[in-house]
Amino acid sequence: MRTLNLHQLATFQVVAKHCSFVRAAEELHFSQPAVSAQIRQLEESLGVKLFDQIGRKTHLTQAGEELYLYSQKIFSVIEEALEVIESLRSPHYGRLSVAADTTVGSYVIPRLLGKFHQMYPEVEITLNVLNRAAVVEALANNRIDIAVVGRVPDDIPVVIEPFAFNELVLVAAPTHRLAGRSKVPFEEVTRETFLLREVGSGTRAALEGLFQEAGVPLKVAMQVGNNSAIKQGVAAGLGIALISRVAIDMELETGRLVILDVEGFPIIRQWRIVHLKDKNLSATARAFKLFLLQHADKRLRKQEPPRS
Ligand code: PGA
Numbered sequence: 001m002r003t004l005n006l007h008q009l010a011t012f013q014v015v016a017k018h019c020s021f022v023r024a025a026e027e028l029h030f031s032q033p034a035v036s037a038q039i040r041q042l043e044e045s046l047g048v049k050l051f052d053q054i055g056r057k058t059h060l061t062q063a064g065e066e067l068y069l070y071s072q073k074i075f076s077v078i079e080e081a082l083e084v085i086e087s088l089r090s091p092h093y094g095r096l097s098v099a100a101d102t103t104v105g106s107y108v109i110p111r112l113l114g115k116f117h118q119m120y121p122e123v124e125i126t127l128n129v130l131n132r133a134a135v136v137e138a139l140a141n142n143r144i145d146i147a148v149v150g151r152v153p154d155d156i157p158v159v160i161e162p163f164a165f166n167e168l169v170l171v172a173a174p175t176h177r178l179a180g181r182s183k184v185p186f187e188e189v190t191r192e193t194f195l196l197r198e199v200g201s202g203t204r205a206a207l208e209g210l211f212q213e214a215g216v217p218l219k220v221a222m223q224v225g226n227n228s229a230i231k232q233g234v235a236a237g238l239g240i241a242l243i244s245r246v247a248i249d250m251e252l253e254t255g256r257l258v259i260l261d262v263e264g265f266p267i268i269r270q271w272r273i274v275h276l277k278d279k280n281l282s283a284t285a286r287a288f289k290l291f292l293l294q295h296a297d298k299r300l301r302k303q304e305p306p307r308s
Contacts, residue, residue, distance in 0.1 A: 006078075008042040009071050011035055012050065016068040019058045091287035095124045098288070099138050099147040103203065103227060104271045105129035107246040108164065109148055116291050123284050131200050139276055145285035146275045148292070150202035157277040161293060162300040167245040167266040168206055171257045173237045184262045190214065193221040193239040195230050206267050207242040231257060242267070268305045 015024040015035060025032040043050050050064035060068060087093040100109045106129055113125055128138065136153040138144045152160050170189065178184050178192070190211065196218070197204040211218040221239035224230045227247045234241050235256045245266065251257035273292050275281060281289065299306065 003045070005042065005045065006074075008038045008045075009067075009074065011038045012042055012067065013071040013075065015039060015051070015058070016060055016064060016071070019060065021058060089283055091123075091283040092120055093122050094282055094284045095126070096146075096282075096284045096288055097126045097128070097144040099128040099130055099135045099144040101132050101135055101147075101149050101151075102129060102201065103166070103244045103247055104148050104150065104164075106227065107244065108271070112292065112295055115295075116288060119291075120284065120287065132202070133200065139274065142276065142279065145279070145281060146273060146289055146292075148271055148273055150269055150271055152272055152274055158274045159277050161273040161289075162296065163271045163273045163292060164297040165300065165306050166269040166271050167306055168203055168242050168269060169245050169248075169266045170240055170260040170262050171231075171234055171243055171248060171251075172240045172260050173235055174255055174258050175237065176240065176258070176260075178240075178260050178262075179258045182261045184260060186210075186214065186262060186264050189240070189260070189262050190216045191219075193219045195233045195239045195241040196220050196223050197227075197230065198223060198225045202269065203242055203244060206269060210264070210267065266306075270300070 011024065011028060011030075014027055015021055018024055018027070021032055021035050021039075024030075025035045028035065039050060046063070046067075048063040049061050050067060052059045052061055098109065098113070099105070105127065109127060113127055117123070117125060128134075128144065130138065132149065132151060135144075135147050135149055136156065139147055139153060139158065140156045148163055150166060152158065172179055178188070194207070196207070208218060222233060224233055227243060230241050230243055231248065231251055233239065234243075235251065240260065245259075248257055248259075252259070273289060273296075275285070275289070297306075
């Protein structure tokens with residue numbers, strides 16, 4: 001394979017610029033024989049003469065002129081590459097790819113990314129709101145930097161940090177017979193009809209787990225693929241549902257939904273920050289992880305669940 005020695009090329013560029021070995025040696029702080037030796041080696045490796053010595057004057061040959069043009073391009077690309085690498089050592093530039101599973105990705109992460117964007121406006125951010133399997137796949141294939149999830153992957157090596165509590169509450173339409181009652185026994189709720197999230201949802205798994213534990217069947221009115229449709233269905237009186245507290249701020253404010261006060265609720269789950277153990281996090285990704293940890297639920301450090 002033919003190669004070009006960058007050190008020799010750099011020397012060539014200075015000789016070509018001055019059309020003088022003497023002035024090149026001065027600029028490079030080399031001896032003149034050292035400069036001549038480098039040019040000779042370069043000519044040998046390329047198999048062409050780069051300079052003509054006519055009397056006391058040094059001229060570029062045709063090959064020398066071509067190489068001079070290319071050497072300027074080569075060194076300007078190298079300069080550009082060094083500048084880009086230098087900028088990536090700072091968290092303020094580059095790309096950040098975040099993944100989160102459905103609920104946390106829709107109701108928690110966008111707000112935080114907004115704040116992060118204010119601090120790092122040049123960073124190009126992508127948020128992928130995915131189901132759990134897709135988050136694990138994106139992590140495993142190194143397509144994202146950081147993920148925030150309800151259930152951590154158990155088959156790939158990841159670093160895990162606690163992030164926030166996820167309170168799951170039972171919601172109903174304000175006209176529901178259990179609305180406004182306090183300390184409703186769980187047993188009474190088991191007679192209700194539920195709107196259930198899709199298979200794969202952690203919220204759904206939590207509700208099913210509870211019913212399984214109690215050994216009672218879950219009456220399902222409808223399976224619904226996302227939180228918005230669940231809220232619409234519950235507000236329309238189709239049934240009650242288990243949903244993350246962070247997903248219903250607006251509905252509680254406008255009175256479209258109410259939280260049922262049922263014994264054993266809210267169910268407390270946890271969101272966690274994860275990234276591949278072997279991944280070299282970029283400066284931007286490290287800054288984002290730190291930012292998330294700074295905004296993490298302080299109570300998690302002490303493992304003290306939120307009061308219901
Ligand atoms: P969720 O599921 O969308 O019901 O929160 C996420 C998970 O925990 O896997």
